[in-house]
Amino acid sequence: MLKGFGGRQLRINLSTGEIRTSPLDPTFARKWLGGRGFVAKILYDEVPRNADPFGPENRLVVTPGVFSGNFGPSGSKCSFGAVSPLSNGEGDSTVGGHFGPELKFAGYDLIVFQGISPKPVYLFIDDDRVELRDASAYWGQGTMETEAALKRDLGEDFEIAAVGPAAENRVVFACIGHDYGRQAGRCGVGAVMGGKRLKAIAVRGTRSTPLHDLPTLKELTLRIIKRTAQHPNMAPWQKYGTAMFVGWSNEHGVYPTHNFQTTYFDRYAGIDGGPLVERILVTNKACFGCWMNCGKYSKVQIEGKDTVYVEGPEYETGSLCGGNCGFDQIEQVAYVNWLCDTVGIDTMTGGNIIAFAMECYEKGLITRKQLEGHELRWGNLEDVEHFIRMVVERRGIGEYFARGYQAAAAYIGGGAERYTCQVKGQGMSGYDGRGAPAMLLAYMTADIGAHHNRAWTITMDEDLGKDVIRGKAKVVVHLQHIRPLFDTISSCRLFWGEIDVTDQEHIDAIKLMTGWDDFTLEEAMRLSERIWNLNRAHFLERNGGPGRKFDYPNARFYEEAVPSGPAKGARLTLADLDVMLDEYYAARGWGLDGNPSREVLEDLGLEDVATNLERAGLLGQLSAPLPPVRGEKYKPKAF
Amino acid sequence: MRIQVTAEACSGCRLCRQVCVVEKFGEVNPRKARLRIEARFPVPGRYVPHVCDQCGDCAEACPTEAIVQRADGVYEVQPELCTACGVCIDVCPEGVMVKGPDDIPFKCDFCWRCTEVCNTGALVRVE
Numbered sequence: 001m002l003k004g005f006g007g008r009q010l011r012i013n014l015s016t017g018e019i020r021t022s023p024l025d026p027t028f029a030r031k032w033l034g035g036r037g038f039v040a041k042i043l044y045d046e047v048p049r050n051a052d053p054f055g056p057e058n059r060l061v062v063t064p065g066v067f068s069g070n071f072g073p074s075g076s077k078c079s080f081g082a083v084s085p086l087s088n089g090e091g092d093s094t095v096g097g098h099f100g101p102e103l104k105f106a107g108y109d110l111i112v113f114q115g116i117s118p119k120p121v122y123l124f125i126d127d128d129r130v131e132l133r134d135a136s137a138y139w140g141q142g143t144m145e146t147e148a149a150l151k152r153d154l155g156e157d158f159e160i161a162a163v164g165p166a167a168e169n170r171v172v173f174a175c176i177g178h179d180y181g182r183q184a185g186r187c188g189v190g191a192v193m194g195g196k197r198l199k200a201i202a203v204r205g206t207r208s209t210p211l212h213d214l215p216t217l218k219e220l221t222l223r224i225i226k227r228t229a230q231h232p233n234m235a236p237w238q239k240y241g242t243a244m245f246v247g248w249s250n251e252h253g254v255y256p257t258h259n260f261q262t263t264y265f266d267r268y269a270g271i272d273g274g275p276l277v278e279r280i281l282v283t284n285k286a287c288f289g290c291w292m293n294c295g296k297y298s299k300v301q302i303e304g305k306d307t308v309y310v311e312g313p314e315y316e317t318g319s320l321c322g323g324n325c326g327f328d329q330i331e332q333v334a335y336v337n338w339l340c341d342t343v344g345i346d347t348m349t350g351g352n353i354i355a356f357a358m359e360c361y362e363k364g365l366i367t368r369k370q371l372e373g374h375e376l377r378w379g380n381l382e383d384v385e386h387f388i389r390m391v392v393e394r395r396g397i398g399e400y401f402a403r404g405y406q407a408a409a410a411y412i413g414g415g416a417e418r419y420t421c422q423v424k425g426q427g428m429s430g431y432d433g434r435g436a437p438a439m440l441l442a443y444m445t446a447d448i449g450a451h452h453n454r455a456w457t458i459t460m461d462e463d464l465g466k467d468v469i470r471g472k473a474k475v476v477v478h479l480q481h482i483r484p485l486f487d488t489i490s491s492c493r494l495f496w497g498e499i500d501v502t503d504q505e506h507i508d509a510i511k512l513m514t515g516w517d518d519f520t521l522e523e524a525m526r527l528s529e530r531i532w533n534l535n536r537a538h539f540l541e542r543n544g545g546p547g548r549k550f551d552y553p554n555a556r557f558y559e560e561a562v563p564s565g566p567a568k569g570a571r572l573t574l575a576d577l578d579v580m581l582d583e584y585y586a587a588r589g590w591g592l593d594g595n596p597s598r599e600v601l602e603d604l605g606l607e608d609v610a611t612n613l614e615r616a617g618l619l620g621q622l623s624a625p626l627p628p629v630r631g632e633k634y635k636p637k638a639f
Numbered sequence: 640m641r642i643q644v645t646a647e648a649c650s651g652c653r654l655c656r657q658v659c660v661v662e663k664f665g666e667v668n669p670r671k672a673r674l675r676i677e678a679r680f681p682v683p684g685r686y687v688p689h690v691c692d693q694c695g696d697c698a699e700a701c702p703t704e705a706i707v708q709r710a711d712g713v714y715e716v717q718p719e720l721c722t723a724c725g726v727c728i729d730v731c732p733e734g735v736m737v738k739g740p741d742d743i744p745f746k747c748d749f750c751w752r753c754t755e756v757c758n759t760g761a762l763v764r765v766e
Binding site for chain 1 (some may be wrong): 647649650651652653654657658661664665666667668670671678680681682683684685686720722756757758759763
């Protein structure tokens, strides 16, 4: 019997309404582990390479991993995956809260949706009872409104994941909302869900998860709880959460400001963690089983506006919807946060898209007439609210932004692509890479586009030198394996990154949950590398090659120097980026064209993938012998 | 001796519920916990822990006198006297008695696991 997992999977064809339940294959579970691993494998195997991300053949994969709902360090996560309408490659995004654990308690490790429902539906799960139900009463409602309505109609003890109007209208950066303000935000997974006319998933589970050795797991977890409660990072994380990094990023010259025009926002003091806690905080709000409780729930009162409640702003929102859009008051940032959450757009790519439009307006590339008589000024709430409505309702020029960067830049013209701060269609996270070259490399090479959860390197960049280009790629590769591993096991990486729960402790917990006595960190890291290569191959098979041509950011990041702040003068050239890419591909065992080699794929047990790439003419040639281990661990000397 | 509740400090993580069931049932399944966290969302945005304060309403309501008070003040269910009628569960003012195997009710016995893991000050052991 499979231990540590719910043990079952659901296959749902939304076109026909067919629902199939079957046991989870233990060999599959061990090989791909759950979360991001299940997503990568299923999408690679099942979605035809020419399938439209919004077509019936795309899959929406929902998967809590082995930690989810378990008694280990922070088992709250659930992955949502689909071929992304942003990148046209594998996309996955995790959400914390209580949804993943509840699915697990209902006994499910995996739900795979295919097809498109003829009418709006939601999936109802109450342990063994699984039904597609009419969602027409909820269609058109915001994510939080839908959650409240479903809880009212079904019971407070159901956990809900829902999409908003943006997803219904297939805005490509639409997200999935849960727990009144948490999101699976990235990759447009919400857009795929809305495109399938799946409004929500409501789940209640009452089963106990079978475990291999709970007494020892209990000892381990209680020991970790006791130790980490005293960790010096615990108190600031509990008090401020991620919002405290608004100040930090400014002081370190990496804070995106006015659509990444510069990396220091001189009015950041009004939107840092301090004002959040002092002016708008209602309560701390934790994910399932997490004793760090970094989430913040806020009440926002602005004259002339309805009072709104929102979880956040988290750092990424506080940067990308904050200084990046010119907002200098925490209430304004929180209000934009709420706007995005309620219509259901990712505050990260969403914040980026708003800032991109603002810069285009500033430079006269889009006009007041195109904005239906409105303006789009930095830091103006009315302007932003109107613009968001235009995008979500796909009105006028909003239609092009709703389709993503490429469509918007092409429509606007005048060299607008220079201002699209993204890689592979995914808006950058809240760190500017010009004063942190490895961070830029991490964005350039991330499988899903410019997202920091794959690798975050700012402290290493500072440690080794902000202008140092060489020697960092191996560390990026290592981080791209270890950090996404937490999305694979469905645990929060902040426990590892911030309060020193070790990688080995996570592995020990998995062994106690599953009974896989021979499971090792090396196996987990190899799995993470296997997923990485599989996703790269998937991307290439869908988009063609060479891979290298997709791995560049917009020209701002290699042609413009940072004009102000602590990183003033920092600049990278295209040649710098090429040096980093060359090192990176070599460290991965890929060809210099950015295509994986047969050698590395075979080493990872992906012989079939190598054959597929070879047939498509997309196999890379090694320029040096394959490194026996890809990536190198780096311990920062200073923080 | 009591569990002091400070609702304003609760962040709704439910680690208390998780550890309660791990301790008492040797299972991972917070629905069997002997305390609960009420979430008042989206408005006003508050978590309200409900815990047993050993008020004795359950003992008073029990038709077979199967719930008796120990010397330390804790009320305990005597399974051999219990008919699994469920009246105690219905009358519990905090809604924190749960059905166990064979429908025999379980209640908090002040083992303090919840207060030991609570990292926010929402649940504190008071002698």
